[in-house]
Amino acid sequence: MAIRLGDVAPDFTADTTEGPISFHQWLGDSWGILFSHPKDFTPVCTTELGGFAARKAEFDARNTKIIGLSVDDVTSHDKWKGDIAETQGTALNFPLIGDEKHVVADLYDMIHPNANDTLTVRSVFIIGPDKKVKLTLTYPASTGRNIDEILRVLDSLQLTANYTVATPVNWKDGDDVIIANSVSDEDAKVKFPKGFRKLKDYLRLTPQPNK
Ligand code: BEZ
Numbered sequence: 001m002a003i004r005l006g007d008v009a010p011d012f013t014a015d016t017t018e019g020p021i022s023f024h025q026w027l028g029d030s031w032g033i034l035f036s037h038p039k040d041f042t043p044v045c046t047t048e049l050g051g052f053a054a055r056k057a058e059f060d061a062r063n064t065k066i067i068g069l070s071v072d073d074v075t076s077h078d079k080w081k082g083d084i085a086e087t088q089g090t091a092l093n094f095p096l097i098g099d100e101k102h103v104v105a106d107l108y109d110m111i112h113p114n115a116n117d118t119l120t121v122r123s124v125f126i127i128g129p130d131k132k133v134k135l136t137l138t139y140p141a142s143t144g145r146n147i148d149e150i151l152r153v154l155d156s157l158q159l160t161a162n163y164t165v166a167t168p169v170n171w172k173d174g175d176d177v178i179i180a181n182s183v184s185d186e187d188a189k190v191k192f193p194k195g196f197r198k199l200k201d202y203l204r205l206t207p208q209p210n211k
Contacts, residue, residue, distance in 0.1 A: 004133070014099065024131055062158060116141065
């Protein structure tokens with residue numbers, strides 16, 4: 001069954017390029033991002049893994065662990081790692097799950113048979129420290145993901161987990177945010193001392209509170 005926002009991310013044990021892991025234990029108190037790749041030794045996946053490796057420090061800075069998955073085994077991943085380092089200029093620096101039996105892919109509904117009945121689509125699951133799924137994204141094999149967007153949405157998720165705000169269209173870290181409608185004007189004056197602009201009763205903007 002499809003995984004929905006708010007569901008507990010299914011736990012699993014798996015072999016990875018960094019040894020066996022038990023997923024929830026590996027996540028610990030961190031945020032986590034699990035993302036699938038259709039297959040080893042494929043071009044788009046090679047660029048994505050190099051791209052995530054190059055930006056890993058930005059995930060670390062957000063207390064977020066990243067982990068990839070591909071439906072080949074770890075022996076194959078270990079051979080592929082050389083190509084990733086050679087062509088993308090950054091070596092793999094996070095675990096890649098060997099899922100040749102599709103155990104994790106099935107648990108997370110990463111194989112969409114009408115797209116391809118053996119390879120995964122490009123799924124992204126962002127998981128909070130409470131182990132609940134906060135965001136899902138699904139891309140076809142032919143379209144590589146945008147790491148700027150994944151970091152942007154992670155910033156929004158982490159901000160809105162801590163403040164009674166929402167983020168508007170195309171928001172990025174540092175932009176004004178929307179005060180949740182559950183907060184009265186009276187309370188907003190206290191909670192958001194930098195003030196707010198009221199465009200409509202239901203649309204009030206305030207500077208990002210944690211900046
Ligand atoms: C790729 O990563 O380029 C790819 C993987 C599977 C199917 C199509 C493309």
